[in-house]
Amino acid sequence: QKEVEQNSGPLSVPEGAIASLNCTYSDRGSQSFFWYRQYSGKSPELIMFIYSNGDKEDGRFTAQLNKASQYVSLLIRDSQPSDSATYLCAVNGEAAGNKLTFGGGTRVLVKP
Amino acid sequence: GAVVSQHPSWVICKSGTSVKIECRSLDFQATTMFWYRQFPKQSLMLMATSNEGSKATYEQGVEKDKFLINHASLTLSTLTVTSAHPEDSSFYICSATPALTGGYTFGSGTRLTVV
Numbered sequence: 001q002k003e004v005e006q007n008s009g010p011l012s013v014p015e016g017a018i019a020s021l022n023c024t025y026s027d028r029g030s031q032s033f034f035w036y037r038q039y040s041g042k043s044p045e046l047i048m049f050i051y052s053n054g055d056k057e058d059g060r061f062t063a064q065l066n067k068a069s070q071y072v073s074l075l076i077r078d079s080q081p082s083d084s085a086t087y088l089c090a091v092n093g094e095a096a097g098n099k100l101t102f103g104g105g106t107r108v109l110v111k112p
Numbered sequence: 113g114a115v116v117s118q119h120p121s122w123v124i125c126k127s128g129t130s131v132k133i134e135c136r137s138l139d140f141q142a143t144t145m146f147w148y149r150q151f152p153k154q155s156l157m158l159m160a161t162s163n164e165g166s167k168a169t170y171e172q173g174v175e176k177d178k179f180l181i182n183h184a185s186l187t188l189s190t191l192t193v194t195s196a197h198p199e200d201s202s203f204y205i206c207s208a209t210p211a212l213t214g215g216y217t218f219g220s221g222t223r224l225t226v227v
Contacts, residue, residue, distance in 0.1 A: 034215060043118075043205045043221040044156070088155060090216075099146065100207075100216055104155045 003027060004091050006103035015112050019076040023089030023103055026070070030093035033065055033072045034100065038086045047074070047087075079110045114210040115139055118219025125196055125226055133191045133222045135206030141186035142208035146216070147179075150203040162189040162206075196226040 004025045013019045021035075032051055036044035050056045050063040050072065062075040072091075076083055089103040115138040125131050135145055143164045148156040160181055161169040168181035180192040193200055205221040 036218075041203075041223075043203075043218040046215045046217070049215050099158055099161060101158075102155045 002104070003101045004089055004103035006087075006089050006106045008104055009107040010109050011106055012109045012111060013076075013079045015079060015081060015110055017079055019079045019083065019108055019110070021074040021076075021087050021089075021106050021108070023072045023074075023091075024070055025072070025089075025091045025101075027091065027093055027101075028067075028070060030067075030070075030091045032092050033063070034090040034092075035061070035063060035072075035074045036088040036090060037083075038088055038105070040086075044088055076108075079108075081110050081112055084108055084110045114215075114217050116142075116206060116208050116217045116219040118206055118222060120222055121220055122223040123225070125224070127197055127226055128195055130192055130194045131196055131224060133193075133204055133206075133224075135189045135191070135208075135219050137187045137208050137210070140208075140210045142189075142210075143186060144209065145183060145189040146207045147181065147189075147191050148205045148207065150205060150221075156205065159191075162191075164189075193224065196224070198226045200224065201226045 034049045035047040038044045048058045050065045056063045060077045064073045086105040086107045088105045090100040092100050117136045119134050145162040147159045150156050159174045162181045162183040164183045170176045183189040206219045207216045
């Protein structure tokens with residue numbers, strides 16, 4: 001079982017719709033959860049991070065964390081063609097030191 | 113703020129030669145930096161953790177004699193790919209954790225092609 005799992009996609013979303021991305025993790029001791037966006041050929045850009053159960057909103061993005069279910073999600077509202085990218089979920093915790101473990105990424109395609 | 117600068121952005125080298133990649137934290141001090149490798153259509157895989165003033169910690173399966181890491185100051189870590197071979201061709205990315213932001217900031221990456 002992979003430590004951090006994501007559906008590889010592609011997730012096809014009409015422009016203006018909500019894109020919903022999911023991520024599950026295996027280490028119950030994980031403490032910090034990150035969402036990155038990566039355009040082809042570029043390095044990842046941090047979208048947001050979340051530490052506590054519940055929702056965290058930042059502009060068009062909302063991260064949701066449920067530690068009991070070991071599940072973190074990212075919602076992208078009013079999706080734009082420029083949101084087309086691969087979205088990486090990353091997790092770290094005490095057991096891993098300060099290291100991030102990445103999921104395989106979900107490719108999102110926003111169609112005009 | 114919290115910028116990580118990585119150079120070069122791309123490099124082509126001949127098989128058997130060595131290549132050095134630099135990673136600098138521009139506006140913060142980084143006692144720890146991380147080096148990742150990403151093959152096409154795959155996710156980032158951590159290669160090693162670079163520690164200022166001490167030896168790097170390598171992940172399982174990463175050859176420490178082939179991927180030399182030096183973290184001589186609080187703002188600079190270097191990765192040297194020694195005796196590079198075509199299978200080392202990949203996208204190498206460094207990252208650091210600025211204390212103020214709490215996230216992990218990535219450098220722009222280095223595309224290495226070994227011919």
